[in-house]
Amino acid sequence: SQTIHQWPATLVQPVGSPLSLECTVEGTSNPNLYWYRQAAGRGLQLLFYSVGIGQISSEVPQNLSASRPQDRQFILSSKKLLLSDSGFYLCAWSSRVGSNQPQHFGDGTRLSIL
Amino acid sequence: AQSVTQLDSQVPVFEEAPVELRCNYSSSVSVYLFWYVQYPNQGLQLLLKYLSGSTLVKGINGFEAEFNKSQTSFHLRKPSVHISDTAEYFCAVMGGSQGNLIFGKGTKLSVKP
Structure with a gap:
C-alpha cells in the first residue's frame, strides 16, 4: 500500500533562517506531488505541484521554493523565513x-516563525 | 474558473443528531468533487468522491454526499454523529490540468455529548 511521510512534524524557526521540509512517498511510482499551506481561517492554499523529477509549477509568488530531486521525494525550502511563512504545511500525492x-x-x- | 464555497464555518451538533455540511461549487467544466476530513494536527483524509455515475455517494465513517447539478451543490450528510466525528471538513473540486484541488475554507464540526 502507498504511504506518505512528512518531517519534521513541528518546527520553530527564527525570522531570517533557512527552511527545508521533506516529503517522501512509498508504494507508488511517478506520482503527482503537491505542497499546500494551511493558515488559520484561510483554508488550504496550493503552493507547488510536480508531475515529474525536476518539474515544478508554482501557484503563488512567495518566499518559498520546491524541488523534486527524486521521483518520490518533494522538498519545500526557503533561504530566509518571514513571519508570514508560519502555518501548517501539507504534502500530498x-x-x-x-x-x-x-x-x-x-x-x-x-x-x-518567531 | 472553479471555486468552492462552504457556507458554514462552524457547525455545533449534539451526539446522535443528524448533520449536513453544505458545499456549493462553481465550475465551467466537468465536475469532480471530494470531501476530506481533518482531525486536529493531522493531514487530510479522503471521506468520499464524486467522479460520475450515481449522484448519491457513500464514504467512510457513515458519511454520504449528494451531487446536485442544478443547484451546484455537494452537501455532506450523516444521519447520526458521534463525538469522534468532531473535526474540520473540507469540500474540494478538481481543477486545472494536473489534477489540482481547489478547496473550500472548511467547516468545523463540533459534536457535543
Whole structure:
C-alpha cells in the first residue's frame, strides 16, 4: 500500500533562517506531488505541484521554493523565513494512472516563525 | 474558473443528531468533487468522491454526499454523529490540468455529548 511521510512534524524557526521540509512517498511510482499551506481561517492554499523529477509549477509568488530531486521525494525550502511563512504545511500525492485521482495527504508540518 | 464555497464555518451538533455540511461549487467544466476530513494536527483524509455515475455517494465513517447539478451543490450528510466525528471538513473540486484541488475554507464540526 502507498504511504506518505512528512518531517519534521513541528518546527520553530527564527525570522531570517533557512527552511527545508521533506516529503517522501512509498508504494507508488511517478506520482503527482503537491505542497499546500494551511493558515488559520484561510483554508488550504496550493503552493507547488510536480508531475515529474525536476518539474515544478508554482501557484503563488512567495518566499518559498520546491524541488523534486527524486521521483518520490518533494522538498519545500526557503533561504530566509518571514513571519508570514508560519502555518501548517501539507504534502500530498496523487496517482497518474487513470484520471481524476484523489489526493492523499501526509500528516503535515506545523511551522512557527518567531 | 472553479471555486468552492462552504457556507458554514462552524457547525455545533449534539451526539446522535443528524448533520449536513453544505458545499456549493462553481465550475465551467466537468465536475469532480471530494470531501476530506481533518482531525486536529493531522493531514487530510479522503471521506468520499464524486467522479460520475450515481449522484448519491457513500464514504467512510457513515458519511454520504449528494451531487446536485442544478443547484451546484455537494452537501455532506450523516444521519447520526458521534463525538469522534468532531473535526474540520473540507469540500474540494478538481481543477486545472494536473489534477489540482481547489478547496473550500472548511467547516468545523463540533459534536457535543
